[in-house]
Amino acid sequence: MAEPNKQANIALMPGDGIGVEVMAEAERVLTFLRDQDDLPLSWEVLDWPSTAWHQQHGQMMPDDAMDQVRRYDALLLGALGDPGPLSEPDRYCLPDGISLAPLLRFRKGLDLWACERPARLLPGAPRYLADPRAADIDMLVIRENSEGEYVNQGGRLGQGTPHEVATQLEVFTRRGTERLIRHAFRAARLRLEHHDEKRSFYCSEKGQAPAQVCLITKRNAQPAWGELYTEVFAEVAKEFPEIGLRHELVDAACMKFVQCPWEFDVVVASNLHGDILTDLAAVLSGGLGLAPSCNINPDSRESPALFEPTHGSAPDIAGQGKANPAAMLLTAAMMLTYLGHSSSAERLRNAVAADLLASEGQVRSCREVTAGILEHMQNQA
Incomplete structure (x- = not known):
């Protein structure tokens, strides 16, 4: 500040x-x-x-x-x-x-x-989920902004021909990954001071900590960067023992954003995955x-x-x-x-x-x- x-x-x-x-x-x-x-x-x-x-x-x-x-x-x-x-x-x-x-x-x-x-659902905002717990949506999605899927490395060969080839390279660095994930944990620590009793109740039902960082990857299909994110996540988490940990694949996260969005606190994701998830979170919290x-x-x-x-x-x-x-x-x-x-x-x-x-x-x-x-x-x- x-x-x-x-x-x-x-x-x-x-x-x-x-x-x-x-x-x-x-x-x-x-x-x-x-x-x-x-x-x-x-x-x-x-x-x-x-x-x-x-x-x-x-x-x-x-x-x-x-x-x-x-x-x-x-x-x-x-x-x-x-x-x-x-x-x-x-x-x-x-x-x-x-x-x-x-x-x-x-x-x-x-x-x-x-x-x-x-993404916080304010009273009076449009609510698209019938479950009454949807009124308690209050999450922060942190998206990596400088590398990942949007580095714009690649090109098109034989453009316009039947044999055209398009390549799009993703670039992830340990430095970029570590600073992003550490920032997510710091944000969760700050939010810990403001979590209300309803969130604490939902978390106790699931055996979760009141403050939590959820890592989003697609490591089952994209293991190179997915495993890098996972390893750095585990290393940085040691500095924040009071913060709960969660890991979701991006497709499962999309499903759970709709199924139980009130369970999410801080979500940290790559450039592309964060781009997609934030639009979904925006709709769940009243719309763009x-x-x-x-x-x-x-x-x-x-x-x-x-x-x-x-x-x-x-x-x-x-x-x-x-x-x-x-x-x-x-x-x-x-x-x-x-x-x-x-x-x-x-x-x-x-x-x-x-x-x-x-x-x-x-x-x-x-x-x-x-x-x-x-x-x-x-x-x-």
């Missing part, structure tokens, strides 16, 4: 689609908190990366983009991507490989090797409209961290005021915690939860949701 009294400068990057709308609401809320809580925050709104920037300049970002973002303490990104619907053939659109490339460039170039995505995330380097503050909701750019509803800004606001709360403003972050989270419960079942616009959240924060004050 940063020093709470230190001036922090933030880059607001709306991006594409509904990112523009939810970022505007995030700026409203940040302005309110800055003024009400006297937070030492400043920010600038950047019109890149975005499809609109690409249309004007032929690229998603300026040539010196990485040098520019390193001047900030945190980056808040709305969403990227605009494939364009078939009903608008003249619309300027880009393939995902181009429009989403800045995400990988930020994560790798800034060495943001850990992606954290909490309530799913925040951050990309951080827990060992260093030399580069800014990147914060982004997980919902994507949703071009089919962009510009219609239908987007739910809650995921963006919960993401902003994660950013505030990172910058050392935990009380303001908790105030924002509580307001989002209170508004969600008070407005259950109502259909509201993006700005109306924010207005309700601001009203709850004003009442808290």
Whole structure:
């Protein structure tokens, strides 16, 4: 956590689609908190990366983009991507490989090797599981962000011919594995202080520790990296004797996320597996409209961290005021915690939860949701 009294400068990057709308609401809320809580925050709104920037300049970002973002303490990104619907053939659109490339460039170039995505079912949020225990979903999925399946090593030979061959190389290092798993155990230790009686009861039923780290691999089919993860997991676990251990294969984990998600605490996974599991966890905790995330380097503050909701750019509803800004606001709360403003972050989270419960079942616009959240924060004050 940063020093709470230190001036922090933030880059607001709306991006594409509904990112523009939810970022505007995030700026409203940040302005309110800055003024009400006297937070030492400043920010600038950047019109890149975005499809609109690409249309004007032929690229998603300026040539010196990485040098520019390193001047900030945190980056808040709305969403990227605009494939364009078939009903608008003249619309300027880009393939995902181009429009989403800045995400990988930020994560790798800034060495943001850990992606954290909490999944907690708030009262009033949509609940897709009938089991009453689903109300107690509260997990943290930590995804490796810098290597693994997304290193983009490989290629296509004989492209377009009947004999085409495509290769995609996965790269896992002991250093990357160890720092990821140790971070997961540290996160579990912090969460141990906040586990409630219901979780303790569920864990005692299963003979589990109240705090737990679950390792995800596919070591039965991919033994090289699966065994590396397993061995490092066992080694690091010795440093955290109070934390329970669990190991699931990714396919079994998907099943158990639906069958008994309340049993999971901290989940640690490779880049690809974490990507898949976090979307599933988001739906179980109310949907992508309530799913925040951050990309951080827990060992260093030399580069800014990147914060982004997980919902994507949703071009089919962009510009219609239908987007739910809650995921963006919960993401902003994660950013505030990172910058050392935990009380303001908790105030924002509580307001989002209170508004969600008070407005259950109502259909509201993006700005109306924010207005309700601001009203709850004003009442808290």
